[in-house]
Amino acid sequence: xxxxxxxxxxxxxxxxxxxxxxxxxxxxxxxxxxxxxxxxxxxxxxxxxxxxxxxxxxxxxxxxxxxxxxxxxxxxxxxxxxxxxxxxxxxxxxxxxxxxxxxxxxxxxxxxxxxxxxxxxxxxxxxxxxxxxxxxxxxxxxxxxxxxxxxxxxxxxxxxxxxxxxxxxxxxxxxxxxxxxxxxxxxxxxxxxxxxxxxxxxxxxxxxxxxxxxxxxxxxxxxxxx
Numbered sequence: 001x002x003x004x005x006x007x008x009x010x011x012x013x014x015x016x017x018x019x020x021x022x023x024x025x026x027x028x029x030x031x032x033x034x035x036x037x038x039x040x041x042x043x044x045x046x047x048x049x050x051x052x053x054x055x056x057x058x059x060x061x062x063x064x065x066x067x068x069x070x071x072x073x074x075x076x077x078x079x080x081x082x083x084x085x086x087x088x089x090x091x092x093x094x095x096x097x098x099x100x101x102x103x104x105x106x107x108x109x110x111x112x113x114x115x116x117x118x119x120x121x122x123x124x125x126x127x128x129x130x131x132x133x134x135x136x137x138x139x140x141x142x143x144x145x146x147x148x149x150x151x152x153x154x155x156x157x158x159x160x161x162x163x164x165x166x167x168x169x170x171x172x173x174x175x176x177x178x179x180x181x182x183x184x185x186x187x188x189x190x191x192x193x194x195x196x197x198x199x200x201x202x203x204x205x206x207x208x209x210x211x212x213x214x215x216x217x218x219x220x221x222x223x224x225x226x
Contacts (some may be wrong), residue, residue, distance in 0.1 A: 017115075018171050021134045024114065025143060028054040032151050033117045035159060042157070051167060052159040057146035058225055061176040065145050065223045067185035070213045071206040073106040076145075077220045081136040082129075108132045110148040142222040149173075153191050154184060168197030178214075182207035 025127035035050060042048035075083050084215050087103035106113070111131035116124055135144060154164035161184065162173040169180050176184075180196070184208035194203055 002176075017131070018134060018138075020115075021131065021138050025139050029114055029147055029151050030054060032113050032159075033115075034113060034153060035151075037118060038153075038157065048157050050157050050159070051163040052150075053162040053166075054150050054160065055162045055173050057142055057149075060146075060149055060161055061181060062172045062224045063176055063178045064149060064173065064179035064184070066214050066219060067178070067181040067211055067224075068106065068145075068149070068211055069219065070217055071185040072109070072188060072212045074213075074217055076106050077141055079105060079134040081105060086146070103133075103203075106148050107144055109152070110144055111135050113151050113153075127185060130176070140222075141184075141220070145223075152188065154187065155191050155195065158191070162195065168195070176210060179207065182210040185210055 030052075035052070039050060041049075044116050055184070073083065075086075083103060083105050086105075089103065091103070096206050108128060111120070111134075112124075115131045116127055126214075144195075150160040152161075153159055154161065156166060158164050158167050161176070164184050165173045167169050168184065169176070171180070183196040183199055183203065186199070186203045187196045194200070196203070199207065
């Protein structure tokens with residue numbers, strides 16, 4: 001009996017998670033574990049409001065995808081979910097006590113945001129890797145980017161680029177300029193403490209660096225809605 005359970009449980013887990021990821025290949029992602037956690041975390045804050053509006057990729061300015069690829073994952077369209085060079089570099093920086101950035105790709109961040117609670121542990125990292133593989137297997141790159149730009153935390157209570165564009169710049173995701181997109185991307189590592197609409201000197205410089213890097217990256221046609 002125990003032997004049978006040891007076989008059936010992993011198979012059931014794989015089947016259910018495979019189906020979950022497959023369904024989200026087409027369905028919008030309206031709620032994530034992080035959104036729920038933040039709502040609980042700020043439940044006593046009367047000024048806290050969750051803002052999110054799902055928009056299809058065709059209604060998001062190409063400048064936003066360009067900016068996050070330049071900022072977060074230069075090789076997004078070339079890897080299969082993991083940037084091993086970035087992971088090794090992040091590990092070296094961590095060991096030397098000079099860690100500046102993580103090694104997570106946009107696919108890994110999407111898998112973490114959509115499928116997992118935002119707690120740091122080796123177990124969660126293992127599940128993150130598992131869902132990253134499934135996501136890359138079942139979704140194309142444009143879909144990964146579409147989901148990422150719709151669920152990423154972009155401010156206190158702000159999720160997704162449509163809500164961020166409205167909150168920070170009084171515009172829509174489709175009308176974001178290059179500068180505005182770069183400012184949003186510059187805040188992604190710590191969107192609670194950083195404000196794209198009222199950027200500090202550091203964020204302004206970081207946004208400029210992102211814009212300067214963009215011409216050096218080869219972007220695929222899907223970025224431009226082709």
